[in-house]
Amino acid sequence: MLMYSHLNELKQYLSEAHRQIDYLALKYVQRHSQNLRIVNERPEEIKNEFDCGFRLEVFYDGHFGYACTSDTSAQGFQRCLDKAIRMTKKLSCNKIYPFSLKTRPKIVGSYKSQIQRSFDSLTLQEIQKILRDCTLEMKIHDSIFNRLAEAKLSHLEEYTIDSLGTEIGQSFHLINLDLVARGISGNEIQSRTSNMCLQIGSEAFLKNHLLPLSKKLAEQTLELLSANNCPKGKFDVILAPDQMYMQIHETVGHPLEMDRILGDERNFAGSSFIKVSDFGNLQYGSEKMNITFEPGRFSEVASYSYDDSHLKAEKIHLIKNGLLTRGLGGLESFERSQISPVANFRSSSWNRAPIDRMANLNLEPGETPLETLISKVENGMIMLTNRTWSIDDFRDKFQFGCEFAQVIRNGKLQEVVKNPNYHGRSLEFWNQLVDVSIENETHGTHNCGKGEPSQVIHVGHSSPFALFKNVEVF
Amino acid sequence: MNSTYLNQINSSYNICSDFIFKNLAPNMTAITYLEGEDTLYVRFNNLRVRQNTEVEQGTMTMTLFTKHKSIKNEYCLTGKERIDLLNTKIILRKAIDSLNHSLEENSSYQISPHVTESKTEFKAFYNKEDIIAAIFQDAYSFDFNGIVHFGPIIRAARNSYGSRHFFSTDFFNLDYSLFLGNKSIKSLYCGFEWDQKKFNKNFITHKQNLKSLAKTTISLSPNKYRVYLAPTAVNELAQMLSWRAASQKAYRQGNSPFKKLIENHVKLSKHITIKENKTLGLSTPFSTLAERSMEQMIFVENGQFLELFTSTKTANEYQLKSNFADSNEAFQSLEISPGLLEEKEILKSLDTGLFISNLHYLNWSNESEARITGMTRNGCFWVKDGVIQGPIQDLRFDDSFYHLWGDGLESITNFQELEFDTNTYDKRHLGGKKTPGMIINEMNFTL
């Protein structure tokens, strides 16, 4: 690691400064990422990122304000502190809400990603070779002209300390791995992709898993190149977990974010069709719908012990048997709305203030094997892998496209069809959920964007296969 | 520059760059790049402050390459020379080691050895606290929601051939919506110089527009409708071109949604001209590769495809001519040429249809057909016989650029609007777009 580690000095500056203001907290973040990308068996530019800085949080007269810098020296700390105090005092008379310091409980604790093999256990070239072999496995036909394997390994260290004695250290190892097989036939281009986004160590680079997967993607791309377009009309549709994660994300996760419901996001990411009065009352979906906030699930990408307001992360049902019970709001949103909090007050890094976020947000699996789910479909299809997504600013009218679909007739899988799209409205759609499978997969994205100023953060979604009836497909 | 932090960062950057260029391995070339800002963000909800955040950040990028290998290292600077130099030494050593132990790339990574230099500085004529005070005063009776950010931004690029570029700017960017219940209108006010009178006047216009918004909401069934897309809505459409669409590399890898246009299987309307126009002054006149950018690149002229962004690296890989595009091969200052339709003729010309101020959450629905989907948002109205009837319930559309900007395009306004990029993901982004409004005879709404 680089020479940024001034944590002990920063602790001392904080202890000397805390008398200047009602409350003072510091979050220090250090991140190292390495990105390796192979196209058609040859690497492209290697990319490393080393990021480091800290954020000061000051509290004055019920208002929280922030100042952040990459200058970790004593001067940097003092300059930042002066800025934060000055602007926070000035703006506190127009604050959104008079928060209490109950929104910053005193905590001493830690977290570490559970990984089996350290990032160092494979050399740069060993990883490059595994990725290269993935693209080689895709080379099954001349038409598979663009073969990509890309991995990003990130190691994050975060420390939070405050003037009340809080001390939290959290350490994360994340890997994002993408495989793409792209094929061409005449003017037609089709792709199959696979994404892994997990808290995991170098055990992610398992050849026995990645090589057959790469080959399968290429084979499915070939199938798509000779497939017919997806039929239009109303069908019963099984969505695979690698599509469901986006369905959960866009039509459950975002609408349940309390900062959207309280209006903070209205100018940018948007609002929500959910109102504060809906909690405890609204039938969000069918009885088969069970949504949990679970930031402690093994290997899921947004697992942690504490959020940025020091709230302990616990598994909580947000939707139980279809009934909406809780939202995605942290301690600040709890004071504003009185809806019980979850530990979701998160920031993307040291240079952004925390806001309400998803973390791991999961659809609980059921008891029906996928085979049985398929056998229940008389006239419909199964769709795999999200390709495109769009939803309105109240999170109601959505449209998704998938990479690959297979028609189901009389309970049997039939021909492959290409370019499947479907659209619908959030509540109506979730109430059309017929059943969920026992099989379950964990997906995630490191690209969830919102906030002013804007920030992207990683979120995880576990999901079974899910059968919806009467879906408008085109 | 009026920022202690940025002055220190810039000085550190130059010292570290000198060190890198002096200590390269044989046959190695290097580029360094600097991005820095000293920003205040104030976020509002219902004209109350949700959060205020000041951010000092400075990131240096060191790119090293030999004939068939390259490595890019991005690291933050502290502005303290001793620490930054120490980190630079560690990173340089590790990077050279990584290059020695990595596999060979497809293409030879070269940049032009031609030495270029530039220095551009835009000064600020505003005061942060006056702007915040003006917001509280003028937006007093409104449900005001959004963000204002301001402060200096710097960019610099150098390479081991001796090219040297510096850019600094300082502007405010006020991005807000005014709400009437769930209905809203959106506005943007950005610039280097704050004009209090102009700001006051904006709110007088907003009051008028809110009156139209107060009318009963009209719920339309999905159908094909005649539409007027205001410059801000055209800006959203043009955003879809920013990434991949006009990139040589994306095209070669089968990843450009405009393949059919590029290969001349389709043409757009003869009224459509789309270009990158650096003379708008919204972004740096140099690339992250320390090459001087071309002033203009015409993507489409009178409906006909002309040129793609081609970086020197892509040019080497596919034996083409470089036009010195940045490595992301994307628009930074996109301009769509104006037409003949006058502002006062818009409603009359639209006659009966939708007046669309803004679009939201656009994404490709079928890339091979350049088909996109998205939503209407903020201030969209049903117009009958040239008269605004009332706001509409938001609709989803799904249509192709080849139709919207092809045979569907009827006329383009004779005025354009210039919008600074409002993107603040990770950092304040530079660039922007200059777009006109458009009348489209039929747009396909699906939900």
Ligand SMILES: [Zn+2]
């Ligand atoms: Zn998201």
